Amino acid sequence: MSTISPTAPAPDRTPAAPRTEDSIVKTILGRWETLIVGLIVVVFIIGAGISSEFLTGDSLTTGSSDFTEYAILALPLTLIIATGEIDLSVASVLALSSALMGYLWNQGLPMEAILPICILAGALCGLINGWLVTGLGLPSLAVTIGTMALFRGLAYVILGDESVTDFPTNYTDWAFGNFAGTVIPNTIVLFLVLAAIFAVVLHRTPFGRAIFAIGANKEAARFSGLRVNRIQLRLFILSGAIAALAGILLTLRNSTAAGNVGDGFELTAIAAVVLGGVSIFGGTGTIGGVILALILLGAIQKALNLDPDINTAWVNIVTGILLVGSVLGPNIAARVREARRISTRGTRPPRPGRSAAPQSGPGGEGNTNA
Amino acid sequence: MSTDATTTPLVALDGASRSFGAVHALKNASLALRAGEVRALMGENGAGKSTLVKILTGVDRPNSGSVLVDGEPVVFHSTADSRDAGVAVILQEPTLFPDLSVAENVVMGRHPKRSFGRIDRPAMKQTVQGLLDRLGVDLDPDRPVQGLSIADQQIVEIAKAMSFDARVLIMDEPTAALSGREVDRLFGVVRALQARGAAVLFISHRLEEVYEIATVVTVMRDGEVVHDGPLSELPEDELVRRMVGRDVNQLFPKTPATIGDVVLDVKGLSREGVFYDVDLQVRAGEIVALAGLVGAGRSEVVQAIFGVDQATEGTVNMLGHDLPLGKPTAAVAAGMALVPEDRRQQGLVMDMSIGQNATLARLGDMRSRGLLSPKRERAEASQWGERLQLKYGKLSDPVGTLSGGNQQKVVLAKWLGTEPRLLIIDEPTRGIDVGTKAEVHRIINELAGQGLAVLMVSSELPEVLGMADRVLVMFEGRVTAELTRAEANEERVVRAATGRTAVTEEIA
């Protein structure tokens, strides 16, 4: 991770104007991720202060595995949000996958057949979202509010208010278990593998570059010959499939399949993505930042839950404040800098081509939703 | 109309300058708008007209010099300030509320009220109907603006300006998208405003319109006012000479290229409601210009050829293979490249770096062992930067930090890297300073010399006449003339572009 560059202060001394601009941007990015790391450290210290159990391997194991599903959902969401779209239906797909798993198991299908069917069903859900967004040109926010209810409803329809608990132990044991004698849960290892793949795809492949280009300027991306619709459709399908995978993991970890699992998970996952520095307008963000944000949110939940007096209340409050602060902070910093620049340089006009508020995306009037 | 130079101008610009970094968009420009005058503002694209308009309308402020209202210096901090001073502007692209009715668009912010502060709908409708009647347009005040043609939307803008009781009306190419009948109608309104004592600043590229409506003229070139006087004293050829200010042939040294086989063959291309039945061919080494007025459908044609717009009919054949319509990726794969008109919205991803933009159209080639190689990206980008003499700090700088001309070179680099067989370039030098302009022209000429087929859309006559081997002229969505380099001259192109000649054979 890039630390603060030594040339960061003294913006007026550097000769080439764009260079200064660049180093400022870099420092902010550096600062943002450094800030999250700092916050993580603080939470760990507080956590250790609250309870001596916090820093034990056992606590970290349960804490991290409890957060697996959020973390996995956040990965494809990062890509979707980076293109400037959103998928609110992920938790419902997760529930649908869980319910389907229970139903098929009750029907006597072997797990080897159930798992691919669930993933395929998730991909199909994603295909529906993606087609409505790219084929019909509907706003993804409205579409996925609809499919969020639809898929959750289908989950209830499939399994009703039953729950299925008699899954084979070799599967549930794997989901409970730790990786090869370490304290790292198997599910977290799976997440780390997925995260590595997503990071490479987003940051080191043409596909990933195209994602950022679409998010930053969809029209220019189309004018560059990128297959904008196809890429977005694939991302929604991917999001559905991965959400189904998260549903399978949750079902196995809890040894329970039900239609009501994962309620509200989508918002925690989105919170992690935004907190991780991905612009809700698209075009910027890193998987690394999102992983840090996930660690932070997970640590907060775990730390605050150790003390029965500091319960869900503070988890919610801190999450909300961090979420808004993650966008508000840089906005205010940019404004303060701008004000200072104007006052020190008199009436010098703004440099052409670089907007005053770096946070606003293409056509990014601050007060519009994506 | 008599012009009394001694009366105090309603609004004036006094020695105003405006620069953006090293680019001087406006240099010590003065201009007076007097009651009862229709003043034409003439100049090529990039001469500084739009900067001047921005200052007069409060969108931008000069670095030095001032704006005078009734002789008093003022500072327009916003468009609201200029509007309160009685300045209204009709822009090329109307800015309206698409979901609201025509009437509400006109009165937004100043709804007429009745008891309990309710909106007085009958009064609102009647007012707007009155304004529209005066314009002689049959437009339902109750219908939403969404779906109106650009011409009708402009009428709504004019009605809005009239409702503000504007004393000064700035019309920035208002006739570009209007039909002959609509132009006559508009001129009727302009004359009525003039008779009532309003001042009008009229910007148009159609010379005969300018001579029809304007009384005085300001000519601009490279950011400076080069002529100011009654229009009657300035014959047409003299006006053009002052606008261009240099010999056309000298500026565009045309290197003769060997013209080869047909690269692009378009037949019967149509897009319902936009353009119809366009046939065109471009051969290797040939530069074909698509000329015409703004709004004639030229950009739409090339965008449909490239596939970013969906054509409704016709075929696009590239090197003997029919391309699927509406698929830019297929067009790129077939060797087509499009440098669009709107650099900031379509040509570049402004938030991305120079290097990332330069390689965006061929990300697949930037891989080594399956992954994007930053090294290869840098190498490719800097190689093209060198070849196009791109001036930049670092390849990782955001592309937005470059000047317009250098941004255009980045777009060119992006496409030339794909080794295209056909380069479509829409307004190649719009918003580019004069020095870089010549460079861009040189690059295009060189490329054609190397056997690249070039299809160029341009609104600048000197560019069209100086660069093209063949000129196709469009008017209201149809090709109205096809001229060889020898046949093409200003008069013929302008006649065809204004629909004065509808039959190609007349010239050929």
Place this chain on the structure above:
Amino acid sequence: MSTPVTTPAAPGPGGSAPSGPTVEPEEAERVSAGRRVVDRLIRARELGLIVVLIAIVAITGAIEPNFLDADSLKQTVLNVAIIAVMTAGMTLVIVTRNIDLSVGSILGLSAFLCGDFLTKNPSVPWIVGVLIAILIGAACGLLNGVLVTWGRVPALVVTLGTMYALRGVAFLVTGGRQINAEDLPDSFLKVGSGDLLGVPTLIVLAVVVIVLFWFITRDYAWGRQLYAIGSSGRSGGQAAKLAGLKSDRRVTQAFVISGALAGLGGAMYAARYGTVDATGGQGYELRVIGAAVVGGVAIAGGSGTVFGAALGAVVLGTIQTALIVLKIDDFWQQAIVGLLIIVAISLDRLITNQSEALLRQRSARRRTAA
């Protein structure tokens, strides 16, 4: 700016302005045909919803005549009342091209504080409790509005954040407590279950709120400006700026009203159900947004009416009751709601595409004819 447009101030028909009727009869006919098409499109949504509503009631009534009992219908509408009130506020926000995800949390918080206040001060008139709920909601809305406009943080992020934070605050103030019906003054509970002139009080309240805001958004400049702001927001907000609209102020006001109505919804919730804990109103935000979307409020801003949105809420509520009456598995309810949202927005898009093509052809024909 403040001077309203009065009589035409533009030049008289002197000079050479074209005078006289230049409209050929044929063209006039075409124009009025266009007018009819447009009119039909505008009314299509409300009419369509009413038709759907009648169909649901008729079919359900035919199968299960009990459904048509006055009491049963009353229950149906009562269930809708709270959602409908919140939908009115949500409509104002969405019309400005924003969104408010925090209404459920605001409801929970204000419902508890309202109930808590009335429990502790049984002698104070119940209306004070209602006012407190409204004020709390308005304050929360103000926070949202300021963060969106002054802070330039996208509404989706802001209200996702406050959704969390306010729910956290609700947990904090309840401290695990729960208010029960027997703690609340009877006069207050009567508001929830009683009648006013033979009509349930909550329904009267909902109708008043809906009519009031329908009226304001239709007949007052303030309301029309909300539409203008949302409509111009799609193309960067330039038009609103040129018209001199105070966009930030209007958007903030819309959020305040949305918050206030969610607060009112909280008071209604407490009065109707009597039992209030920190989780009150959880998930309401999506029911409210869903109702607005079904009612024809475009997520992209600029169009949709309070009346349509209220109809959307009634349709969704009626379906819910109808399913119960028809003894169809409750589980279908959510799936149907989701499906309805998707069908509604897809239909909207198809109709818009169709009408745009129609209008384009028509104006093209007019141009070539000219």
